[in-house]
Amino acid sequence: MKADLRGDYSKAGADYAVEQDWSAYSAQEHALYRRLFERQSKLVPRYACPEWIEAIAGLESAAREIPRFADVSKKLKSRTGWQIVAVPGLIPDDAFFTHLASRRFPVTVWLRRPDEFDYIVEPDVFHDFFGHVPLLFDPVYADHLHEYGKGGLKAMRLDAVTMLARLYWFTIEFGLMRTPLGVRAYGAGLLSSGGELAYCVEDPRPRRLPFDLERMMRTGYQIDRYQETYFVIESFDQLMRETAPDFTPIYTRIRDLPVLA
Numbered sequence: 001m002k003a004d005l006r007g008d009y010s011k012a013g014a015d016y017a018v019e020q021d022w023s024a025y026s027a028q029e030h031a032l033y034r035r036l037f038e039r040q041s042k043l044v045p046r047y048a049c050p051e052w053i054e055a056i057a058g059l060e061s062a063a064r065e066i067p068r069f070a071d072v073s074k075k076l077k078s079r080t081g082w083q084i085v086a087v088p089g090l091i092p093d094d095a096f097f098t099h100l101a102s103r104r105f106p107v108t109v110w111l112r113r114p115d116e117f118d119y120i121v122e123p124d125v126f127h128d129f130f131g132h133v134p135l136l137f138d139p140v141y142a143d144h145l146h147e148y149g150k151g152g153l154k155a156m157r158l159d160a161v162t163m164l165a166r167l168y169w170f171t172i173e174f175g176l177m178r179t180p181l182g183v184r185a186y187g188a189g190l191l192s193s194g195g196e197l198a199y200c201v202e203d204p205r206p207r208r209l210p211f212d213l214e215r216m217m218r219t220g221y222q223i224d225r226y227q228e229t230y231f232v233i234e235s236f237d238q239l240m241r242e243t244a245p246d247f248t249p250i251y252t253r254i255r256d257l258p259v260l261a
Helices: 027-047 050-056 069-080 093-101 125-132 139-157 161-173 196-202 213-218 236-242 248-254
Strands: 083-087 104-108 176-179 182-185 207-210 229-233
Touching: 027 050, 027 125, 027 196, 069 083, 069 139, 093 104, 093 139, 104 125, 139 161, 139 236, 161 213, 161 229, 161 248, 182 196, 213 248, 229 236
Parallel strands: 083 104, 176 229, 207 229
Antiparallel strands: 176 182
16 A cells, blocks of 8 residues: 555554544535535436436435444345445555455545545545446445455455456446446446546547456556446346456466457
């Protein structure tokens, strides 16, 4: 983990969990969060997958202020067995995978600055909550993320995290889904973006390829600009089915192959 990451790690436990000190958020931070929520709420009816839209409807209080993680965790626990764990920011792979494998989703506690309204490098509470948490209410998606966590711990033992991380990037963060209304976004990086959400669905420039597990694990991605390539699933059932096999032989087969654009 880089030493210059934002966030206060001084009070984090061994698993990097912290308390969400909700009372410490200022009125200005709640107002900024509300502005971010309002902006995205105008976009998601046109660009988000139906499963995400259905899920966010049950989190109406999250539109008014930074959510209280404990309250949302109670709803999640009863629905899919998941809960939110507050973290100071980005955390090491082993802690991240362990949380997912235990049905705990790490959500950053800090919020971006006003001058970062349109773009932020590291995930903040808005990205993590608005982008990731709603789909944890979907049973199939939630099960997939649980399996991904277990697969991440295995990938660490096999020195294959880089390949598995590309799968996460092109699905959980920047994934698209084919729906009766056309291609829609389900990736958190898209759903929380003011600009890329429309771009990923409507712009003619990026490639939109069908789900291909090995291709995804070999494809490089951009962290500082819009993606040049997206992958489209047919459903979360397909995502669960296609990622169910043991990845060990895949890692062996593609490990020394060139990274694709």
